[in-house]
Amino acid sequence: MDNGNTAASAAALPALTPAHSRPRLDPRYLPLVVTLGLFVAMFGAGSVAFEGFFSLQVFLNLFVDNAFLLIAAIGMTFVIISGGIDLSVGSVIALTTMVLATLVENRGWSPALVIPLVLLMGAAIGLVHGVVIQYFEVQPFIVTLAGMFLARGLCYLISIDSISITNPFFSDISAVQIPLPFDTSISVNVVMALGMLVVAIYLAHYTRFGRTLYAIGGSEQSALLMGLPVARTKILTYTFSGFCSALAGIAFTFYMLSGYGLHAQGMEMDAIAAAVVGGTLLTGGSGYVVGTLVGVLIYGTIQTLIMFEGSLSSWWTKIVIGLLLLVFCLLQKALARGPRSKGPIPATREVNGQQLPASASTERTAHAGG
Amino acid sequence: MSVSTSELVRGLAKKRVFWPLVTLALLLLFNLAFNPHFFSITIREGHLYGSLIDILNRAAPLMIVAMGLTLVIATHGIDISVGAVVAIAGAVAATMIGGQLDLSGGAQDATRYPLVLVIIVTLAVAMLFGMWNGMLISFFGMQPIIATLILLVMGRGVAQLITEGQIITIYYTPYFFIGNGFLAGLPFSLFIVAAVLALLLLLTRKTALGLFIEAVGLNPVAARFAGVRARAITFWAYAFSGLCAGIAGLIVSSNVKSADGNNAGLLFELDAILAVVLGGTALNGGRFTLVGSVLGALIIQTLTTTIYSVGVPPEVTLVVKAVVVFLVSILQSDKVRNRIATLGKLREAL
Numbered sequence: 001m002d003n004g005n006t007a008a009s010a011a012a013l014p015a016l017t018p019a020h021s022r023p024r025l026d027p028r029y030l031p032l033v034v035t036l037g038l039f040v041a042m043f044g045a046g047s048v049a050f051e052g053f054f055s056l057q058v059f060l061n062l063f064v065d066n067a068f069l070l071i072a073a074i075g076m077t078f079v080i081i082s083g084g085i086d087l088s089v090g091s092v093i094a095l096t097t098m099v100l101a102t103l104v105e106n107r108g109w110s111p112a113l114v115i116p117l118v119l120l121m122g123a124a125i126g127l128v129h130g131v132v133i134q135y136f137e138v139q140p141f142i143v144t145l146a147g148m149f150l151a152r153g154l155c156y157l158i159s160i161d162s163i164s165i166t167n168p169f170f171s172d173i174s175a176v177q178i179p180l181p182f183d184t185s186i187s188v189n190v191v192m193a194l195g196m197l198v199v200a201i202y203l204a205h206y207t208r209f210g211r212t213l214y215a216i217g218g219s220e221q222s223a224l225l226m227g228l229p230v231a232r233t234k235i236l237t238y239t240f241s242g243f244c245s246a247l248a249g250i251a252f253t254f255y256m257l258s259g260y261g262l263h264a265q266g267m268e269m270d271a272i273a274a275a276v277v278g279g280t281l282l283t284g285g286s287g288y289v290v291g292t293l294v295g296v297l298i299y300g301t302i303q304t305l306i307m308f309e310g311s312l313s314s315w316w317t318k319i320v321i322g323l324l325l326l327v328f329c330l331l332q333k334a335l336a337r338g339p340r341s342k343g344p345i346p347a348t349r350e351v352n353g354q355q356l357p358a359s360a361s362t363e364r365t366a367h368a369g370g
Numbered sequence: 371m372s373v374s375t376s377e378l379v380r381g382l383a384k385k386r387v388f389w390p391l392v393t394l395a396l397l398l399l400f401n402l403a404f405n406p407h408f409f410s411i412t413i414r415e416g417h418l419y420g421s422l423i424d425i426l427n428r429a430a431p432l433m434i435v436a437m438g439l440t441l442v443i444a445t446h447g448i449d450i451s452v453g454a455v456v457a458i459a460g461a462v463a464a465t466m467i468g469g470q471l472d473l474s475g476g477a478q479d480a481t482r483y484p485l486v487l488v489i490i491v492t493l494a495v496a497m498l499f500g501m502w503n504g505m506l507i508s509f510f511g512m513q514p515i516i517a518t519l520i521l522l523v524m525g526r527g528v529a530q531l532i533t534e535g536q537i538i539t540i541y542y543t544p545y546f547f548i549g550n551g552f553l554a555g556l557p558f559s560l561f562i563v564a565a566v567l568a569l570l571l572l573l574t575r576k577t578a579l580g581l582f583i584e585a586v587g588l589n590p591v592a593a594r595f596a597g598v599r600a601r602a603i604t605f606w607a608y609a610f611s612g613l614c615a616g617i618a619g620l621i622v623s624s625n626v627k628s629a630d631g632n633n634a635g636l637l638f639e640l641d642a643i644l645a646v647v648l649g650g651t652a653l654n655g656g657r658f659t660l661v662g663s664v665l666g667a668l669i670i671q672t673l674t675t676t677i678y679s680v681g682v683p684p685e686v687t688l689v690v691k692a693v694v695v696f697l698v699s700i701l702q703s704d705k706v707r708n709r710i711a712t713l714g715k716l717r718e719a720l
Contacts, residue, residue: 085515136706138699139653141448141515145640146695153688160685269523282516315530315631322524326506329516 031279031332035294038324042301050308057184062300067189068093068251069270070296073278074200075244076271077292081204082237083217083284084133084140088147089245090267092122094260095151096249101163101259104170111169119246125151126242130235144238148268155261162260165253174254189251196247200289203240209233217284273321274299277328298324390649390665397672398422404680417552421675429671430549430559431456431618431625434566435638436645436663438614441570441607443646446587446655447507447514449608452615452642454525455499456635459619461529463492464538464629467545481542488545493616499525500612504605522639529631537630540623549624559621563664566614570660580658583607587655644691645670647698 047054063070072089079086096118103109103117125147132143165171177185204210212233215223223230252264272282278295280287302320306312401408401421411420435452442449468482481488499521506517540546551558574580585593586600594600618638623629647653648669649662670691677687700706 132696132700136700142643142647142653142695142699145643146692146699149640149688149692149695153685153690153692156685157683157689269519272519273523276516282513313530313535315527315535318527319524319531322520322527325520325523329512329520330510333510333512 031328032288032291032294034331035277035279035291035298035328039294039298039301042298042305046301046305046308053304053308056180056182058304060180060184060186060190062297062304063190063193064187065255065303066296066300067187067193068248068255068264069267069274069299070193070293071196071244071251072248072267073271073274073292073296074196074289075241075248076268077275077278077280077287077289078200078204078213078237078244079140079241080272080275080280080282081217081284081287082213082234083220084234084237085144085272085282086126086129086238086241086245087141087144087268088125088129088151089241089248089271090264090269091148091151091155092125092242092245093249093252093264093267094155094262096122096246097253097256097259097263098155098158098163098261099259100250100253101165102158104167105163105165105259111167115250118249119243122246122249123239123243126239126245127235129242130238133238134231134234152261158261159259160261162258162262164258170254170257174257187254189254192247192251196244197289197293204289209236213237214285217281217286219285270299270321273325276332277321277324279328279332281332282329387650387659387662387665390662390669393648394665394669394672397669397676401672401676401679404676413555416555418555421679423557425668425671425675426560427557428675429667430557430563431621432638432641432645432667432670433563433664434614434621435611435618435642436649436667437566437570437660438611439642440646440649440651440658440660440663441574441583442514442611443643443651443653444583444587444655444658445604445607446590447604447607448643448653449500449503449518449611450515450639450643451499451503451518451521451525452611452618453635453638454522454529455496455612455615456619456622456638457529457629457631457633458499458525458532459492459496459616460623460629460634461532461538461631462495463488463545463620463623464540465532466491467540467542481545485542485544489620492620493613496616496619497609497613500609500615501605503612504608507608508601508604526631529629529634531631533629533631535631537628539628545624546627547624549621549626562617562621566617567660567664574660579603584656584658587658641667641670641691644695644698647695653699 043054043059052058072093076086076089099118099121100111100114103114104111129140129143129147132138133140173188176188178187178191179185204213212223212228212230215226215228216230216233220230249264253259256263274295275287275292276282276295277298278288278291278293280291299321302317306314306316398408405421408421411418411423413419435456439449439452466481466483466488468480483491503514503517503521506512506520507514510517547558548562549559553561574583582593582598582603585596585598586603590600590604615635619635622634626634643653645666646663647666649659649664649666651658651662673690673694674687677690678684
């Protein structure tokens with residue numbers, strides 16, 4: 001397939017729509033449809049409940065305020081589809097803001113040099129994760145956990161204080177507002193995030209790399225037997241995630257205009273939640289990058305709802321996200337265990353700590369999920 | 371004396387706690403080289419004081435959490451929600467005691483509920499969260515990392531909800547005894563550690579329970595066919611891990627005399643996993659060693675103390691821990707082990 005980038009994004013959506021026109025919905029698309037419905041319902045509820053909620057700018061602000069999360073979640077989605085997990089995302093973002101801030105502010109380096117450098121750094125961190133996971137067969141979450149420690153530790157080594165950025169390049173870019181019709185605007189971050197989304201959709205659904213990725217997530221053993229380049233693809237996946245984290249870090253720097261070791265604390269969990277709520281199966285092999293976008297939008301909507309409500313506090317975001325995560329995991333479980341599900345869900349995987357007899361748990365899971 | 375020293379060493383090296391012990395001993399000796407008074411223990415007001423006692427006292431919460439986590443890991447699971455449960459437990463305890471500083475009367479030593487009730491309720495709440503994990507994992511068949519991830523995300527929200535986003539200061543002296551008190555010259559927290567360890571050793575070594583847990587961790591299906599109640603064992607492992615996190619939450623909140631829903635027990639899960647791994651329990655289930663995990667927790671605390679005392683900036687701790695995790699997990703991987711084994715055989719053949 002040699003679709004261009006722009007064609008790819010347009011082609012990805014029609015690829016999903018035939019499911020709607022069919023009398024029976026393919027269960028693989030159900031999480032995505034539920035997610036989309038949930039987003040519409042939440043945004044609708046907000047519009048009914050709050051004056052001024054239903055506006056294009058409020059909708060666009062979901063992108064403006066969560067562009068970095070979207071970028072990070074895209075990388076995470078790839079890793080999760082491959083059957084792994086990347087816990088280093090948040091701390092790599094923090095490290096990126098820190099390196100950017102210290103090199104640009106304290107050393108006076110040109111942003112034109114520093115930005116490619118931090119992207120390279122992120123990719124290199126991801127590469128190391130991938131190599132250790134692949135060649136030493138260490139569990140992904142342990143390796144990326146160590147990476148998380150390392151990146152946060154490096155942040156504090158650079159400085160334990162926040163470094164604010166006054167460089168004109170950064171302040172100018174962060175001030176840019178790209179005008180859109182109806183008196184609305186978006187920031188440069190949104191363009192970056194949507195660009196990354198298009199690239200990711202192309203990579204996931206229209207390249208050999210993407211197909212191998214899904215195959216590995218479905219069953220690594222089978223992918224190996226099919227002669228697919230498993231090692232290369234897995235390492236590339238973690239490298240891509242590291243690159244995304246660094247890019248998210250750059251977006252975060254534009255957003256916050258500072259570098260700080262405590263930035264983006266726990267963002268890996270938000271990224272995982274966005275991917276899962278977006279319909280990506282945590283056992284790997286199934287999911288859509290578009291779903292992650294909707295997951296991020298839902299995340300943003302929850303925050304906006306809490307903000308509009310005024311009396312609710314920020315910790316409700318965590319609780320609601322946790323509950324959503326629970327509901328979606330149970331839903332996916334029910335779908336995966338359902339009869340004749342078409343999703344490439346492996347029957348037995350090593351990462352599954354507990355393999356339980358399907359017969360006994362189907363009823364309960366289906367009940368809880370539905 | 372028929373046993374030669376080399377055989378003795380070889381026999382020791384086969385014990386799982388051998389390497390953690392060696393690591394700990396080396397770390398302690400390293401400290402001694404920097405600080406000649408490192409091993410000295412003095413008696414002041416009938417209490418033992420010294421760097422070693424300090425390390426033991428500070429490591430207490432981690433030792434307890436690591437023991438609970440060891441059982442979970444032995445069943446081929448993982449519990450990354452322990453830090454959140456520590457925060458919740460602290461929040462429950464502090465809220466029940468009530469953080470009112472009474473400036474008028476000067477009588478600040480007050481609690482809204484009796485201390486025993488506070489402890490029981492806190493531990494029950496923590497255990498309930500553990501049971502929640504256990505239910506999701508053993509009865510709904512959810513992956514352990516996901517089920518506990520949900521609690522990790524939600525838990526801090528719940529802790530903040532309980533404390534209403536405030537840092538609650540505790541002004542009730544008897545409560546401080548849990549984390550700071552001394553009994554027979556030793557820190558009271560060590561007695562809690564000893565009690566938990568003794569109970570667990572009794573349960574897992576003197577009954578068949580330990581064997582069952584290992585069977586579940588190695589192959590849950592085979593264990594089930596062999597008549598082991600795999601589901602119940604998994605469930606209770608998580609429940610117990612929650613209880614341990616609750617005990618640690620009591621100690622931590624008593625130690626710092628406050629509860630902070632946002633920051634209490636932050637990154638605790640990572641330290642606990644590190645302690646278990648350092649102790650020699652493999653992450654993919656099966657054989658486990660509780661004593662090893664306790665030693666692992668001590669290694670981490672000694673490492674932290676070392677970093678402070680050597681004069682390296684404390685920020686380095688995270689980097690050092692990261693390097694240690696990398697090295698240990700690489701050394702634990704089957705590939706490296708096999709290669710080392712092959713090398714050993716080669717040498718014997720030559």
